[in-house]
Amino acid sequence: MASKFINITLKIWRQKNTNAKGGIETYSLANVSTDSSFLEMLDQLNEQLINEQKEPVAFDHDCREGICGMCSLYINGRAHGPETGTTTCQLHMRSFTDGDTIYVEPWRSRAFPIVKDLVVDRSAFDRIQQAGGFVSVNTSGRTMDANAIPIPKHDADKAFEAAACIGCGACVATCKNGSAMLFVGAKVSQYALLPQGKVEAQDRVINMVRQMDEEGFGNCTNTGACEVECPKGISLENIARMNREFLSASLTADK
Amino acid sequence: MALTGLFLCTFLVGHLAGNLQLILKTGEEGRRAFNEYAYFMGHNLFIKILSYVTYAAILIHVIDGIALTIQNRKARPVRYAYSKPGANSSSASRSMAILGTLILVFLATHMANFWWQMKVKEAVPLHTYKLEMDNPMMGAANAELYYTHVPGIQPIPKDGKNIIEKGTDLYIKGTNVKVAEGYRDLHTLVMDFFSKSKNEGALFAVLFYLISMIVLAYHLLHGFQSAFQSLGINHPKYTPLIKIIGTAFAVVVPFLFAIIPVIIYMNH
Numbered sequence: 001m002a003s004k005f006i007n008i009t010l011k012i013w014r015q016k017n018t019n020a021k022g023g024i025e026t027y028s029l030a031n032v033s034t035d036s037s038f039l040e041m042l043d044q045l046n047e048q049l050i051n052e053q054k055e056p057v058a059f060d061h062d063c064r065e066g067i068c069g070m071c072s073l074y075i076n077g078r079a080h081g082p083e084t085g086t087t088t089c090q091l092h093m094r095s096f097t098d099g100d101t102i103y104v105e106p107w108r109s110r111a112f113p114i115v116k117d118l119v120v121d122r123s124a125f126d127r128i129q130q131a132g133g134f135v136s137v138n139t140s141g142r143t144m145d146a147n148a149i150p151i152p153k154h155d156a157d158k159a160f161e162a163a164a165c166i167g168c169g170a171c172v173a174t175c176k177n178g179s180a181m182l183f184v185g186a187k188v189s190q191y192a193l194l195p196q197g198k199v200e201a202q203d204r205v206i207n208m209v210r211q212m213d214e215e216g217f218g219n220c221t222n223t224g225a226c227e228v229e230c231p232k233g234i235s236l237e238n239i240a241r242m243n244r245e246f247l248s249a250s251l252t253a254d255k
Numbered sequence: 256m257a258l259t260g261l262f263l264c265t266f267l268v269g270h271l272a273g274n275l276q277l278i279l280k281t282g283e284e285g286r287r288a289f290n291e292y293a294y295f296m297g298h299n300l301f302i303k304i305l306s307y308v309t310y311a312a313i314l315i316h317v318i319d320g321i322a323l324t325i326q327n328r329k330a331r332p333v334r335y336a337y338s339k340p341g342a343n344s345s346s347a348s349r350s351m352a353i354l355g356t357l358i359l360v361f362l363a364t365h366m367a368n369f370w371w372q373m374k375v376k377e378a379v380p381l382h383t384y385k386l387e388m389d390n391p392m393m394g395a396a397n398a399e400l401y402y403t404h405v406p407g408i409q410p411i412p413k414d415g416k417n418i419i420e421k422g423t424d425l426y427i428k429g430t431n432v433k434v435a436e437g438y439r440d441l442h443t444l445v446m447d448f449f450s451k452s453k454n455e456g457a458l459f460a461v462l463f464y465l466i467s468m469i470v471l472a473y474h475l476l477h478g479f480q481s482a483f484q485s486l487g488i489n490h491p492k493y494t495p496l497i498k499i500i501g502t503a504f505a506v507v508v509p510f511l512f513a514i515i516p517v518i519i520y521m522n523h
Contacts, residue, residue: 011336011337013336022333024336074335074338076337076339077335077337077338077339077340077342078339078342078343082342103336103337105335105336105337108331108333108334108335109330109331110329110330110331110332111330174343176327176331176340176344176349177327177330177331178327178330178331179327179330216329216330217330218326218327218329218330218331219323219326219327220485221323221327221348221351221481222348222477222480222481222484222485223343223344223345223348223349223477224343224344224345224348225340225343225344228342228343228344229343236484236489237489239484239489240484240487240488240489241487241489242487243484243485243486243487244486244487244488245487246487247486247487
């Protein structure tokens with residue numbers, strides 16, 4: 001496919017810091033290669049802004065190959081842009097046409113305060129993870145080889161699919177309720193399905209759900225938007241599994 | 256939401272079964288069947304308990320729904336300038352609160368029109384019967400008498416007429432002598448309400464009912480299958496079936512509810 005160059009108009013959310021009042025700014029950007037990624041396009045915009053002695057747009061990025069979960073962006077009304085199963089760094093300008101106006105906004109959630117421009121603080125996810133998203137291992141020096149525990153292939157696959165979550169927060173961003181249930185569902189499931197995780201399963205689900213509520217995320221109303229927008233295709237089955245785990249743990253656990 | 260919602264789905268089925276008697280049987284037979292049913296629903300202890308459970312379920316469903324909606328709105332204090340929710344979710348799933356509110360408005364009018372009249376106002380006429388009696392009580396031969404419900408004593412058809420056996424108490428028209436409790440004539444109340452010849456506002460009532468049933472259908476379209484997901488029931492074997500049943504339920508139940516006032520409107 002021959003590369004083309006397009007001219008676009010960008011409407012980008014600019015906000016100095018967490019407490020400042022933000023607003024949409026409009027920028028024109030010419031000669032954008034359709035081969036460039038969305039983030040490269042933003043790099044190009046920032047170069048232009050720097051040359052004009054203006055403040056560049058702050059946005060999160062790291063690996064730029066769709067695995068670190070660092071990039072975000074609500075592009076033209078959708079988390080990670082118009083393609084499915086991709087992160088923003090995997091989105092290319094060939095998905096847009098000459099003359100397009102593209103809205104770029106940060107994730108919007110009470111639990112993800114804006115740090116600057118398009119950068120949000122997703123440490124709420126870290127705190128949920130710290131509340132129970134782990135397996136306690138006694139490092140006595142006689143740790144058992146993980147492969148010595150037989151795990152059915154089906155369960156291993158399901159756990160792996162859940163563990164594919166990169167914690168980018170697209171589920172929260174896209175949910176009309178700002179709910180983090182897909183993220184927490186995935187993190188609960190990846191352990192609940194494995195024998196190593198079953199030991200602490202009850203405490204884990206209760207603590208993680210409690211932390212999720214404390215962070216101020218909304219409630220799941222099963223619209224299914226998160227599953228559609230998740231770049232890693234995390235299934236709603238994980239939310240149901242968490243609900244199941246949480247119901248039974250609430251009814252039977254001591255706490 | 257899920258538990259109360261599913262309970263209210265079962266309530267809809269029960270209510271629908273009762274309502275269908277309005278159109279399945281016609282004439283005097285239909286009137287009697289429906290009024291007997293209404294009497295049973297108002298006097299059976301089990302039904303009485305069930306009705307309080309239903310009121311509670313509606314209240315909890317509403318209060319829980321409002322509380323969750325407030326929390327969910329707080330979870331996103333600044334809204335997106337540009338959002339395309341249609342790309343990833345159904346409009347029904349995103350509109351449960353507004354659909355539920357509309358259903359609540361319908362429910363208020365619905366209860367004012369029927370439940371209030373029946374339970375509180377007692378403005379419902381009693382079910383009267385033309386009776387010819389071999390041995391007329393109090394000299395009321397061939398008079399219009401209120402047909403009564405006394406457990407264990409049923410009218411016996413004799414030569415094509417309903418005869419009430421001696422010993423059954425009656426309410427005599429014109430005399431205000433209450434001999435026994437009669438059926439409240441809910442059937443006539445409902446028929447007149449939706450009848451174009453009896454009620455000038457019947458067309459509006461029927462249209463409002465129809466729109467409300469469409470709203471209910473959308474609410475159920477998402478609500479039925481969503482309840483299972485909330486309860487943690489999501490399984491490759493059962494979920495496709497639950498979704499099919501949910502869709503069928505959301506279409507069939509409101510449809511059957513909706514055709515009843517339409518048929519009454521057209522025929523009366």
